[in-house]
Amino acid sequence: MFEATSFSPAHESDEWAVRSDYWLFESEKSQRKRLVRERNPNALILTGQGTWLRIQGGALVIRQGFSHYPQQPENHRYFKGDLALPRIIILLDGSGSLSFDVLNWLGEQGVALARIKADGDVAVVASGAGFTANPDNLRWQYATQKDETARLAFAADLIARKMDSSIATIEGQFGQGRFAATAIEKAKDAAQRLRTDAINDMNDIRAIEGESAAAYFAVWTDIEMQWTAAARYPVPDQWRTYRSRSSVLTGRKPRNWKASHPINAMLNYAYAVKAAQLQIQAVADGFDPYAGIMHHSRPDFPAYVYDLIEPERPKVDAAILSFARSRKFSGADFMLRKDGVCRLSPQLARMVATVISA
Structure with a gap:
């Protein structure tokens, strides 16, 4: 079950929400269409407060964080071997949580995880392929x-x-x-x-x-x-x-x-x-x-x-x-x-x- 999360707007009017929805729409529009039988070529980019990744029933369940109000919850569910599964998940600033089970699941499925802080510094990178020294x-x-x-x-x-x-x-x-x-x-x-x-x-x-x-x-x-x-x-x-x-x-x-x-x-x-x-x-x-x-x-x-x-x-x-x-x-x-x-x-x-x- 997904919990409701509130997020306080940073501005006194709805302009913050309007602009956030605009960029959300533009980012979705910019992603390349996946071909039949092709692994998803687009990165999954998560941001906002309250982002979390969990394993439920063997599947990876993701809730996008909240960045403005009002905002519809954005949830993702991926099963093992799912062609819709992205090759990289990028966490941009914000807050949230994930578990060791998630890291194990991502490693098994060859999904890389990157965390980028608000100032543009790379905080952590976990390669889905692991370190296979050549x-x-x-x-x-x-x-x-x-x-x-x-x-x-x-x-x-x-x-x-x-x-x-x-x-x-x-x-x-x-x-x-x-x-x-x-x-x-x-x-x-x-x-x-x-x-x-x-x-x-x-x-x-x-x-x-x-x-x-x-x-x-x-x-x-x-x-x-x-x-x-x-x-x-x-x-x-x-x-x-x-x-x-x-x-x-x-x-x-x-x-x-x-x-x-x-x-x-x-x-x-x-x-x-x-x-x-x-x-x-x-x-x-x-x-x-x-x-x-x-x-x-x-x-x-x-x-x-x-x-x-x-x-x-x-x-x-x-x-x-x-x-x-x-x-x-x-x-x-x-x-x-x-x-x-x-x-x-x-x-x-x-x-x-x-x-x-x-």
């Missing part, structure tokens, strides 16, 4: 870590491919826009240097990447976000255009965390979803997700995953740019913490995760 892959990974020449070659290739992807993103999203030609030229030059120059130090790679990144994000200053219900839900003037990938809230040193702009908040969430997907794939392929090559290893950081995500970042950027420029947003879609950090509403976060998982 000796050849691990041998290559650890040897490359220790061989500085091989390490630099690996990192240079990663960033060169990132430059290639950034060119595609600029051309696809900005065309002949202001600063686009300069950014494309710098990215092409960076890719060539990374592939042909003698690289003696990791700082050389980061310097080449940094020059290109400055030009790349300068193109983004052409972005203008469209807003609705602005009279009832005013937004800061700096949210109407885009200034920088770094946050203004991180002190004198520019950093990308503590997002102060909606697009950066969406990017942080999108990168977290992509990182979770890559970590699941790395574990399934028998790699050690914590044994970074370009990024230094440390116990609490899946460094190898953040190696793998580098060429994928411009692709994530393209998806978020298309999303942000094709819709009108409301002040009810975002929340400002007391320290000025911008957070996505639960259902908008769900939509962003759906876009990246599609």
Whole structure:
């Protein structure tokens, strides 16, 4: 039996509920249709307060949490071998519970589970395939870590491919826009240097990447976000255009965390979803997700995953740019913490995760 759960709205009117229902509908519409006899290709994305996963009668029963009021309960039931069963379940912020029986059931059925916090950090990833170490892959990974020449070659290739992807993103999203030609030229030059120059130090790679990144994000200053219900839900003037990938809230040193702009908040969430997907794939392929090559290893950081995500970042950027420029947003879609950090509403976060998982 499903219990009723109340959820206090964050706004004084029904705009919060209206926008939440809008994003809920959009996320469902964005999912790919499953072919006959095909395993469900879409991630199941859960958010809100009171989410829970249980095993009842041998089946996995899931209740979606409540993110606004009024909201209809959303329940799922999956049986073993069910083609409708998703390959990955993503838990976005919120609160709730699951049991060890659920984890066992997910492992048996090859379903991965990822938990992403409100700030876009990946809290936990459980691969449905388990860690099946591939000796050849691990041998290559650890040897490359220790061989500085091989390490630099690996990192240079990663960033060169990132430059290639950034060119595609600029051309696809900005065309002949202001600063686009300069950014494309710098990215092409960076890719060539990374592939042909003698690289003696990791700082050389980061310097080449940094020059290109400055030009790349300068193109983004052409972005203008469209807003609705602005009279009832005013937004800061700096949210109407885009200034920088770094946050203004991180002190004198520019950093990308503590997002102060909606697009950066969406990017942080999108990168977290992509990182979770890559970590699941790395574990399934028998790699050690914590044994970074370009990024230094440390116990609490899946460094190898953040190696793998580098060429994928411009692709994530393209998806978020298309999303942000094709819709009108409301002040009810975002929340400002007391320290000025911008957070996505639960259902908008769900939509962003759906876009990246599609």
